[in-house]
Amino acid sequence: PLIALNDSAACLRCHAGRGIRAHIMCEHETDCDVPAGALGYRCVALDARGVPAGRLRGTGIPVDPAIASPKDPFEMQRRHRLERPPVVMLMGGGLAVERVEHIVRGLVGRGVSGTLLVVAGRNGKLLAALPHIEGGPTLSVCGLGLVEYLDDLVAASEVVITKAGGLMVSEVMARQTPMILIDSIPGQEEWNADYLVSVGAGIQLRLAEMVPV
Secondary structure (H helix, E strand, O other): OEEEEOOOOOOOHHHHOOOEEEEEOOOOOOOOOOOHHHOOHHHHHHHHOOOOHHHEEOOOOOOOHHHHOOOOHHHHHHHOOOOOOOEEEEEOOOOOHHHHHHHHHHHHHOOOOEEEEEEOOOOHHHHHHHHHOOOOOOEEEEEEOOOOOHHHHHHHOOEEEEOOOHHHHHHHHHOOOOEEEEOOOOOHHHHHHHHHHHOOOEEEEOOHHHOOO
8 A cells, every 4th residue: 555654744735646545644643533623734734635534644754763762862972982062963964065164163163162963974075075174172073974873973962953854853853852953945844844943842043154153
């Protein structure tokens, strides 16, 4: 069967396509035993497009079950040799090199203390530029590529700076680490960011240049 996983805080026309047997929604939004009028915004929108409430499943976006296991932030810092707290993580996989450089320069210029983790992921241009992105007297910059222990780093961090991609923010929310949301793509990522702000999971900055402020 065809199952649709809605990883954004909005309902698009394509989400109500023909042949879809079930719709995976945010856990708080839906209950198969309640009428459509009592469902969340996305569920009401699907109902308006002819999707029966019985096809909605409030399981939430799937994340690694290991995220449910508690992790001590200080232990994670020791394990990964993050010796200058507090730790802030910048998810740079979807950011231009210039944006990351601007954020780092701004934080260094304001005398911010701690460790800034810059995770490039599959962003080849950023990965190549990381050796040239330097910290300052009080701020250490640690550049990383694609890592298998990302959840450890989220647990070690005081805050995560990231775009509002549905899967990424779901994992950070599951770890209960606050977020600063930047450079949201108009549409789905903006809607995700608005939702996260509304539930107190983070703050949204329209411009990355505002992060150091």
